[in-house]
Amino acid sequence: QVQLVESGGGLVQAGVSLKLSCAASGRTFSTVVRAWFRQAPGKEREFVAAIRWSGGSTYYADSVKGRFTISRDNAKNTVYLQMNSLKPEDTAVYHCAARKPGGADISSPGTYDYWGQGTQVTVSS
Numbered sequence: 001q002v003q004l005v006e007s008g009g010g011l012v013q014a015g016v017s018l019k020l021s022c023a024a025s026g027r028t029f030s031t032v033v034r035a036w037f038r039q040a041p042g043k044e045r046e047f048v049a050a051i052r053w054s055g056g057s058t059y060y061a062d063s064v065k066g067r068f069t070i071s072r073d074n075a076k077n078t079v080y081l082q083m084n085s086l087k088p089e090d091t092a093v094y095h096c097a098a099r100k101p102g103g104a105d106i107s108s109p110g111t112y113d114y115w116g117q118g119t120q121v122t123v124s125s
Helices: none
Strands: 002-007 010-013 018-026 033-039 046-052 058-060 068-073 078-083 092-099 119-124
Touching: 002 092, 018 033, 018 092, 018 119, 033 068, 033 078, 046 068, 046 078, 058 068
Parallel strands: 010 119
Antiparallel strands: 002 018, 018 078, 033 046, 033 092, 046 058, 068 078, 092 119
């Protein structure tokens, strides 16, 4: 099993930055991709960004491209999401996810095996 714990959420004003962290523990060697998803009230879970643990290739949703950056710290087994120029529409619970080899669509939540509890990000206008 893999445990994921998010931190760094909060209430901020539009235009500012926020950095989320996702610390992993357990059988993390079994996972090859870490990602961030978000879910706003009444909406489906939405892909935000992903990173391949080996090689570091990154992927972004169009809605956050150029504003958000996903990165990793191998030594700390932690993934980060740097969020700049935040907008009210970025308000959501942000979840960290990890998956084992063999998954297809990297942006599909159904292909991920492990999930964190989430951290709330609220952006006021």
